[in-house]
Amino acid sequence: MAGRGGGIGGQQPNIQQLMKQAQRMQQQLEAAQAELASTEVQGSAGGGLVTATLLASGELQALSIDPKVVDPDDVETLQDLIVAAVRDASRAASELTADKMGPLTSGLGGAGLGGLGLPGL
Structure with missing residues (x-):
């Protein structure tokens, strides 16, 4: 095997860098x-x-009802x-969450583990 460390293709991921x-x-996800x-x-x-009104996390904060729509018979x-x-x-919250979290989580599964360069994942 050529290269140092015997890694795939002679390259071994730098654990400290990973x-x-x-x-x-993790810090970006938490933020x-x-x-x-x-x-x-x-x-x-x-x-x-x-x-x-919901928090983007899904918690209902407020509900506003115009009196015109209140009909005891309906x-x-x-x-x-x-x-x-x-x-x-809820749909708006989901879209906002996808916009915020998508770029951070897009590579977590499959190839490269979010760009971390882990071989074989």
Whole structure:
């Protein structure tokens, strides 16, 4: 076998360098998660008659209902609007999470373990 260390193709990953990259990646993930935990997103339904505010982490923070949509004889419509507003906010939270976390986690599985250069993964 040619090269030092007997690694694949004569190259052996530098463990210290890999550890530094992994630590940097962990710090970036933690920072993104902390930002998401405090970022609010909104969803709405009925042309804004019902608005739901969620943290990007998914926790419901507020629900706003325009009095015009409150009809004691038609509670089902109000229920549907609430569900739709929460779903809309949840979709926005998922998109924000994907935007923030995607670049950081895109390579974690499969080839290269996030660019860490580990052979055979």
